[in-house]
Amino acid sequence: MAGHSQFKNIMYRKGAQDAKRARLFAKLAREITVACKMGQPDPNHNPRLRAAMNAARQAQMPKDNIERAIKKASGPDMENYEEVRYEGFGPGGTAIIVEALTDNRNRTAGEVRSLFSKNGGNLGASGSVSHQFDRVGQIVYTAAAGSADAVFEAALEAGADDVQSSEDGHEIFTAIENLHEVARALEDKIGAAESAKLVWRPHDLVSVDEAAAQSLMKLIDALEDNDDVQTVSGNYDVSDDIMAKLGG
Helix, strand or coil, rough: CCCCCCCCCCCCCCCHHHHHHHHHHHHHHHHHHHHHHCCCCHHCCHHHHHHHHHHHCCCCCCCCHHHHHHHHCCCCCCCEEEEEEEEEEEEHEEEEEEEEECCCCCHHHHHHHHHHHHHHCCECCCCCCHHHEEEEEEEEHHHCCCCHHHHHHHHHHHHCCCEEEEEEEEEEEEEEEHHHHHHHHHHHHHHHCEEEHHHHHHCCCCCCCCHHHHHHHHHHHHHHHHHEEEEEEEEECCHHHHHCCCCC
């Protein structure tokens, strides 16, 4: 399981599924509200809102929840969320980038630092690992979207920069400024994507052994369970055999 892949990002998650589902909906709603406040409430003219709403639909978030999140952006009870990024080092020499939306930077920084230290990692300074990644647009399709050759041709015609296909599906990468233009072109060619968003794509992947992978998965679980954390990205590569041993 590669750290930049979205396909298996939640497959190894354990515990009470209802609680995790509620936590996911809360994070999606927060992103929708912030995206709406920063731009227009119309997803056709607000790429970030469009991406957030697509993610919510893919997670089967109820329509009423999405509409409430949009309305909240102009309501009197709208919290002032701040976007923050943390960079750190995980088990096995891995690099981790954490993105959060918080109404209390000190609280979130303390919690993220504690989670790193308790799970075999350590929080670094700003810029300590981000130079090992590129900030790019990513469009994800399931394998049912078409063959690797068909998706590659469609992505090339749409103006994408790179395509990675596997039995799990297809990942299409673009320059940041081209993400939504390419996503729209692909939607016309092969249908709606599972997701279209900005991601941190590592230059190189770090293979980790079973012991490091176990600690790494605990760290990622703990970070993703934090209410303020929106995304966790890394440059790790965990083999399928190790993932199977870990129950992933």
